[in-house]
Amino acid sequence: MTRGAAARAWWARSAAVASAVALVTLGSVAVVVAANKDDGAPDPGAAAEVMFGALARGDALGALEALPPTERRAIAPYLPRLVSELQRLGLLPALSLTGVLGGTGGDLRVEGLTTSSEDWGQETARVRVTGGRLVGRMGPVELPERTRGLVHDATGFDLPAPGEPVDVDLAARRTSVLAVKEGGGWHLSLYQTIVDLVVDPTGPRPARPGAPAAIGSNTPEESAPDLWKAISDLDVGRLFSLFDGDEQRALYQAQPLFLPALRRDAGRWVEDEGFGFPPPTVEVSVEGTGPERIVRITRFDAKWRDRLDTVRVQYNGTCALWEHRATFGDPNADPATFQHCDGDVTTPIDTSVTGSRTHQLTAWTGLGRAFPTFVVRERNGRWFISPTRSVLQTLIEILEPLTPAQAGLLLDRATEVAHTFRPPPSTAGG
Numbered sequence: 460m461t462r463g464a465a466a467r468a469w470w471a472r473s474a475a476v477a478s479a480v481a482l483v484t485l486g487s488v489a490v491v492v493a494a495n496k497d498d499g500a501p502d503p504g505a506a507a508e509v510m511f512g513a514l515a516r517g518d519a520l521g522a523l524e525a526l527p528p529t530e531r532r533a534i535a536p537y538l539p540r541l542v543s544e545l546q547r548l549g550l551l552p553a554l555s556l557t558g559v560l561g562g563t564g565g566d567l568r569v570e571g572l573t574t575s576s577e578d579w580g581q582e583t584a585r586v587r588v589t590g591g592r593l594v595g596r597m598g599p600v601e602l603p604e605r606t607r608g609l610v611h612d613a614t615g616f617d618l619p620a621p622g623e624p625v626d627v628d629l630a631a632r633r634t635s636v637l638a639v640k641e642g643g644g645w646h647l648s649l650y651q652t653i654v655d656l657v658v659d660p661t662g663p664r665p666a667r668p669g670a671p672a673a674i675g676s677n678t679p680e681e682s683a684p685d686l687w688k689a690i691s692d693l694d695v696g697r698l699f700s701l702f703d704g705d706e707q708r709a710l711y712q713a714q715p716l717f718l719p720a721l722r723r724d725a726g727r728w729v730e731d732e733g734f735g736f737p738p739p740t741v742e743v744s745v746e747g748t749g750p751e752r753i754v755r756i757t758r759f760d761a762k763w764r765d766r767l768d769t770v771r772v773q774y775n776g777t778c779a780l781w782e783h784r785a786t787f788g789d790p791n792a793d794p795a796t797f798q799h800c801d802g803d804v805t806t807p808i809d810t811s812v813t814g815s816r817t818h819q820l821t822a823w824t825g826l827g828r829a830f831p832t833f834v835v836r837e838r839n840g841r842w843f844i845s846p847t848r849s850v851l852q853t854l855i856e857i858l859e860p861l862t863p864a865q866a867g868l869l870l871d872r873a874t875e876v877a878h879t880f881r882p883p884p885s886t887a888g889g
Contacts, residue, residue: 498524499644503576503584506638506645508569511629515569515593527641527648530847533706537851544858548866550606566595567625581712582640583651593627608870639708650709673704673711675841679752682835682842684741687761691738693725703836703843728765736763752842753852754833777801779829799824802860804868808875822879825872827857 500506506525513521523531545551572591576584597619607618619625637651674697676682682701689698695718704711728734739761746753759774771782771794778800784792799806808825834848861869 499527499640499642499646501644503586503638503645504574506647507574507586507588507636508572510636510647511569511572511591511593515567515595525647527639527646527708529641529705529708530646530649533703533845533847534851537848537855540855541851541858544855547863548858548861548869549603549863550866550870551603567593567597568595569593569629572629576638579637583648583712584638584645585655586636586638586647588629588632588634591629593625593629596624597621606870608874637709648709650707651712654709654712672700673702673838673841673843674700675838675843676701676835677842679745679754679835679837679842680743682844683743683754683756683833686833686844687739687741687759691736691761693728693736695721695725701844703838703845705838706845706847733764733766735765736761750837752835754835756830759830774829779824799829801829802827804861804865804872808872808879822876825876826869827872828853832856 500509510522510525512518513525523535526534542551570592573589574586575589576586578584635655637648637655638645639648639651640646676685686698686701689695689701699707699710699718702710739759741756742758744755744757746755756774757776759772759779762769762771764770767785769784773780773782778798781797781799782794783797784790784794804825804827806825808822831849831853834845834852835842836845836848837843857869
């Protein structure tokens with residue numbers, strides 16, 4: 460399995476775990492308490508034991524507490540609303556996590572866990588599982604079939620069935636996670652682990668060079684336009700500098716390890732695919748007061764191209780109109796048009812540009828939103844986008860207007876989007 464394939468498989472399993480973890484965080488008071496605890500384990504290996512033990516027991520609050528404080532504070536406030544919406548739509552069972560991962564009626568546990576750790580500097584360490592098994596059986600509660608089907612369609616991974624025996628050799632799977640020291644102790648970092656999966660494996664180890672500074676934007680109003688300007692310029696460094704440095708510590712620390720590869724990829728987009736994206740027109744509205752604001756795109760007008768087609772998108776705050784023209788086609792021919800309005804999960808995603816870079820850049824509209832809602836936070840007079848808060852806020856806003864009868868349509872669209880980014884099956888021999 461390639462590193463990229465391993466990363467996608469890890470993402471799939473993480474998504475399944477995250478969905479399950481959310482089930483027991485319905486008590487907002489308990490979530491807030493967990494989010495603000497500055498504790499941690501005495502060393503990286505002990506942090507791994509805390510997390511694996513909590514997940515095996517079905518102790519979602521314990522798993523949340525095992526994350527670094529800055530990461531859990533970005534996640535925890537949104538979980539009660541998110542879980543409530545998923546349960547209302549029938550996408551998650553209206554029961555606690557203990558029935559799903561081995562509490563009531565189930566029995567999952569980690570036995571004989573041993574680890575080794577490698578100091579990476581900057582209070583970061585890689586933890587490798589060298590021994591131990593996840594054993595027992597799943598609880599009796601079944602996840603909705605459509606939820607299970609989405610995980611399978613997107614990843615090829617089948618979630619264990621209720622009551623199914625489990626015996627997993629953790630060391631054989633070469634399980635490796637990243638731990639950080641924060642808030643007085645060691646924690647397993649979700650973001651550090653994700654970043655480790657996508658950085659260039661031939662890059663320097665273990666020392667990490669200094670990272671580019673977090674720059675942010677002058678005002679909340681400039682945050683989304685600055686983001687799209689960086690995307691237009693294919694300026695990956697500037698793009699990352701707009702993100703909340705406290706929340707995305709992992710991203711800032713590891714930038715020097717993967718920025719060169721991303722910049723080479725961007726160069727290939729231009730040279731090999733003829734990709735071009737002039738700066739778009741972006742207008743926004745800002746909601747709220749204080750150090751955290753909500754930013755919504757109210758108008759967007761952009762044009763980009765690759766060797767297959769040229770696309771213009773115009774968004775008026777409600778609907779996005781896409782115009783496609785073949786790059787080398789008749790310039791006088793009428794463009795193919797496709798309109799998708801916010802809240803629409805009935806219309807399948809546009810497949811007229813399947814296989815192109817444009818298809819990947821526009822597939823998200825199938826989820827019923829032309830653009831995400833951005834959550835921005837002020838730090839030292841500058842404004843930064845919080846990726847975690849933005850994703851969770853957008854997901855909640857997608858779910859809130861839907862009825863249970865539309866849940867299947869949403870999963871259909873989510874499956875289409877997942878297939879857009881899933882690599883084609885390998886045709887290599889052997």
